[in-house]
Amino acid sequence: MSVGPDVATGDIPAPRLRRPLDATWRIVKTQPRATAGFVIVLFFVVVALTAPWLAPYGVTEKVGPVFEPPSPEHPLGLDDAGVDMLSLMMWGARVSLVVGFAAALVAMLIGGTIGLLSGYFGGRTDTVLMRMTDYFLVIPDIPLMLVAAAIWGRSLSNIVIIIGVIYWTTTARLIRSQVISLRERVYVKRAHAVGAGHGRILFRHILPQVTPLIVANTVLTVAIAIFAETAIAFLGLGDPTLTSWGKLIENAFSHNAITVDAWWAIVPPGIAVALVILGCTMVGQAIEDTLNPRLRVGHLSVRRFRLRPLQGTDQV
């Protein structure tokens, strides 16, 4: 009996270490959409982080007449109280982004945990958790947020929790279905047969596989959360002590910016919200697409393979 090793080792490539620059360039080239989205989000994050140093004026500092149009000193003009719009935008970015990311994090924690447990244990656990998810899913979100903000107060942390608690359902369902398919994978069964406990299987074998999906989903939730915060603030239920983009729009709106044609007080925060949402969506969808490559083209569809003339030497 020959136990001939089928172990020719030379032919299998050893793990390659790519230089970070090359890797970055590869991603930019192959994923232009993700790159664009990432750059947009990064821009606003940097603006938010550097606002205390870079913002030319304070958020309450009256520097000129009410609704002064844009000028070289004030590129985005002044708002309803004569405060520099550019500075307000930079400070507002802090609040909007903090709410967005923090709420998404809350959603991720709740949704991820419920999805993992529900998918992994199945059975009654799954039924109970999924029924709960269904209830949250059918609750009309904006009215609930308004009611909750009105009852529990309008502090920043309350708003974060409210948004987080409302938007975890999609994450939970996605994670659950992914976990169900992972649970049936042979290597998970093997770990079970070896004697590994639930904790080990969940954290060592399953969680690492769903992490990219969780990340993708969280990034998408950031966009939703920022939008929700804008909506809450616009309806006047935001934290009254803080300036967010939604608050800026609400302020301008309630102080007749539209009737005096002060577009600069409304449009820039709107565009900023739209851009961040766009950026997050682009990044999130790009991650999702990498995870679920499109189904392959059907067998009978037209394939445009190329013909190549034979070089004389090639003919054998």
Next chain:
Amino acid sequence: MTAAVTGNGDAPLLEVEGLVTRYPLPRGVVGVFARAPQRYVQAVEGISFTLRRGEMLALVGESGCGKTTTAQSILRLVRSDAGAIRFQGTDITTLPSKELRGLRRRMQIIYQDPYESLDPRFRVRATVEEPLVVHRIGSKEDRLHEVEAALRLTGLDPPELFLDRYPHELSGGQRQRVAIAASLVLHPDLLVADEPVSMLDVSVRAGILGILDDLRRRGLGILMITHDLSTAARFADRIAVMYLGRIVEEGPAREVVGNPQHPYTKALLSVVPKRDPEQSTQPQILRGETPNPVDVPPGCRFHPRCPIAGDECRTFDPELRVPAGARPGHSAACLKA
């Protein structure tokens, strides 16, 4: 190790007696309201066999015959409904779940698909080491030695070449070797191999089967589940042929292949393609598919497809016995044999 798995040394490694495993069929809303009787998939319907140390038993049969369920019942991955499974003399069917961990150390399984059975994010070292970590055995250094020894045993030599690789950097044969190594680090007594080579290229199959053969010689008991009679004939000591949840023929590999007694075994052997184009026997093709294990025919369960079935076969369910034309140790469940 728990008391439950330390048996006396004389008992066979594994004794299965009258094992029954059924899966309930969902009745559906209508069924529940109509009080329809609960129906079962009768995956395994009372099978018995013995496996000794240093022996390889091949469980052969078509899909749906219950061979995989048998293996899962033995490993306590599914619950059996009746019968006894004695592992080293101790009945493990009633073992409480917290004692299963100790049991899992003594019996290991190799799966069919080496592309699926390794965690893609685990390096070879982590995969092979995992059982040791789970059972908290040895220091980090001891474990590395064990891992290296197991890799060597499976022909992945020198181990350093493989320790840091990921599954996608290995060929199919190499992956299956890693899977075997991972099942060996705990020094089990029983190895269940579920179609260990059917997903591999022909040219590397013999290597994997050779490893199993080698382990058998070192005293492991191996239960190989396969649909490939040629492989079973060449590598197993004994063959048990299953049909619809029953063992219909059992005996030394050579005897079963050379002198089959049950008409089902005869038919199966006749349709195995031979390597030599000139050596084509008349294939005796059974019509239709294996009946499904929910509606098992009364009497001999093979009678609807049997070429020699008589009236008594429709009513009488035969048991395994040594037929007149066979040597001792070779039995078949057929009235006509």
Next chain:
Amino acid sequence: MSLLEVTGLHVWFDLQQGGELHAVQGVGFDLDAGERFGLVGESGCGKTTTILALMGLLPPTASVAGTVALAGENLLERGERTVSPHRWKDVAMVFQGAMNAFNPVKRVGDQIAEPMALHEVADGAEAKRRVGELLELVGITAARADRYPHEFSGGMRQRAAIAMALACEPKVLLADEPTTALDVMVQAQILELLVTLSDDFGLALVLVTHDLPVVAQVCERAAVMYAGEIVESGPTTALFHNPRHPYTRLLFAATPDLYGDEDVASIPGAPPRLDRPIGGCPFQPRCDRAFGRCEEARPVLRSVADRHAAACHLNDLPQEVPAA
């Protein structure tokens, strides 16, 4: 002139990380109506790519060279434009895993009728009648045309997949591992069906498989592929009793036989990578009979006996004939 003549077929695939993979390297074979030809090899040897190229079913990353002549007409003459009129009409295929590729929510009969409508062969009641005939032909009662795929067993779905391939009455049927996932008994039924189809209707059959015994029992002639090329081709009896390439001999030796007593041995090593040129014989690193020249020059497939060819330097050594 044979019904199907493949000569000098090459297929390259562009690789994402640059470079290309030379998957099929000058494959040639021919077959007549009613003939059964086996294409044997291990995974990655290019056997599936070869028959996909015959069907013109390669992705845009592929480039193809060579000729595929069907009754004298080169299907690859102008690429897609010259293949598509013949696809499914003259050359049809049973894909690997086809039995699991049925649309679960459409009736089997409608799915079989689909290619008929697509190629304007038959429509409506006429198509329905033909679907019934086809199902009966492959051993399924015509009434089952109205059933859904999940109501069929694996073997029946494979029969239905064959019926679908026969929908437009092709001359050549390419079958890619048609019995791989099936039980031996069902495998025997399917193989019997394929033999009947070629015997009774003159269908030319190309059977692609990794399973040597299946080819030995079903095909009159076969070709063994390794690293993208045919290393030996000839009558199956000659391949078994008098192999002229060490790979063929070792492959048979690695296949256990029901009644064989000899040792079953694996072939050490792995096939070469196809994304770089191969100097010398591609099998040389794994060969038990390799000598100096094998490393230097790539052997060419040439005739060693009547209709029997091999690509091995050993055949050039006058006194040395590789033992069977």
